[in-house]
Amino acid sequence: MRQHVNPLSKNFDEIERIPPFIEMFNDSKLNLHLDIGCASGDYLFELALENTNWNYIGIEIRERLVKKAKLKVQDKKIKNLYFAFGNAYNILNNFNNKFILKNVKSISFNFPDPWFKKRHYKRRLIQPEFINILSKLMQKGSLIFIKTDVKDLFENMDCTILGNINFQKIDDRYFNNLESFNPNKVQTNREKYAVSNELSIFKRIYIKI
Numbered sequence: 001m002r003q004h005v006n007p008l009s010k011n012f013d014e015i016e017r018i019p020p021f022i023e024m025f026n027d028s029k030l031n032l033h034l035d036i037g038c039a040s041g042d043y044l045f046e047l048a049l050e051n052t053n054w055n056y057i058g059i060e061i062r063e064r065l066v067k068k069a070k071l072k073v074q075d076k077k078i079k080n081l082y083f084a085f086g087n088a089y090n091i092l093n094n095f096n097n098k099f100i101l102k103n104v105k106s107i108s109f110n111f112p113d114p115w116f117k118k119r120h121y122k123r124r125l126i127q128p129e130f131i132n133i134l135s136k137l138m139q140k141g142s143l144i145f146i147k148t149d150v151k152d153l154f155e156n157m158d159c160t161i162l163g164n165i166n167f168q169k170i171d172d173r174y175f176n177n178l179e180s181f182n183p184n185k186v187q188t189n190r191e192k193y194a195v196s197n198e199l200s201i202f203k204r205i206y207i208k209i
Helices: 042-050 063-076 088-093 095-103 118-123 128-137 151-162 189-196
Strands: 031-036 054-060 081-085 106-110 143-148 167-170 202-208
Touching (some): 042 054, 042 063, 042 081, 054 088, 063 081, 088 095, 095 128, 128 151, 143 151, 151 202
Parallel strands (some): 031 054, 031 106, 106 143
Antiparallel strands (some): 143 202, 167 202
């Protein structure tokens, strides 16, 4: 079951402080991956524990899930993982937080809320304004990953990203020659559900040019 939260609510206008990398991570110089809409963070916990040569940040709009994830990070003493609560657009568009996108090597959007009704399309995470921010701040050669089990949403995200001249799609053959944030191909909970129920999964990788 998808649990929707309206990202356009004024409740998300106030942005929590995001600390510098040296406060987030044991080694602030490692490659950085950002997962937007990370839910409870199970996917990132598995990645961080298996792939200690990367740092990970998860952004999630449901505060309850972020609080539980932060407590879990402390309990397990994981030094390469950080969670932030709020609307990703507001967080990353904030002047004080632009250092995140300037240093990120890859970003993933895994099974974001589809917002099926046309009048709710404006609530979808990937919007032209958001992609424009990413295109301005991400370094050349950095990557965006999208994955969903909703074909209409995939087509909408794909069209929006490719509508920005600073991104182009790449195929898996090219990607396999790159250092990956997910070398063991860890699956999100939603992906596991889709696979077990034989649902189609649509995915694509884009590179900042």
